[in-house]
Amino acid sequence: MDPKSLTSLDWYNIRIIVQTLWLILTSVVVFGGTFLFAHVFLPGPVQFSGRSGPEQRKTVQGKNLRLFLYSLSGASLIFAIVITIRTFSILNSIISFFPRFWM
Numbered sequence: 064m065d066p067k068s069l070t071s072l073d074w075y076n077i078r079i080i081v082q083t084l085w086l087i088l089t090s091v092v093v094f095g096g097t098f099l100f101a102h103v104f105l106p107g108p109v110q111f112s113g114r115s116g117p118e119q120r121k122t123v124q125g126k127n128l129r130l131f132l133y134s135l136s137g138a139s140l141i142f143a144i145v146i147t148i149r150t151f152s153i154l155n156s157i158i159s160f161f162p163r164f165w166m
């Protein structure tokens with residue numbers, strides 16, 4: 064089997080694949096971190112909503128922060144899914160110069 068030389072388009076596609084893999088990693092870490100922080104660390108102060116005064120304001124601020132963190136984690140998960148699908152569509156370019164992909 065004679066190796067095929069890589070063209071500039073092949074190198075461009077490899078660069079895009081590597082960039083999207085880094086984006087997937089970053090968005091998954093952001094998803095995990097924000098979901099963990101909102102789900103584990105925020106329910107403690109937010110649970111005591113029966114109090115009035117400044118403590119009730121803390122509770123409302125905590126609920127708003129939790130809602131924001133949940134929405135940020137959901138957005139990063141959707142972003143990771145979309146980028147993963149995009150990466151799989153670009154993988155066809157690797158098959159053009161390396162046909163035995165799984166070996």
